[in-house]
Amino acid sequence: MLQFIKSLSRDERGVSALEYAVLAGIIIVAVVAVGTVFSPALSSVFTTLTAKATAAM
Structure with a gap:
């Protein structure tokens, strides 16, 4: 379980999507x-x- 949490903390795939959402x-x-x-x-x-x-028409 600890290994899974460490791997999630190093995963940066969703970071750019979050940055784009904040910028938008x-x-x-x-x-x-x-x-x-x-x-x-x-x-x-x-x-x-x-x-x-309207006046021009």
Whole structure:
């Protein structure tokens, strides 16, 4: 049993998958934060573009 635990502690096959999962989580949090901060500005830009496109038709 002790040999099995030692072999598991040296096994690094799942480490890269865990690193990618943590990195993806950080990126998602950053995108949500940026979206929350710039939401009012983006909303006004899209409202203006919609109004101009509707007026041009």
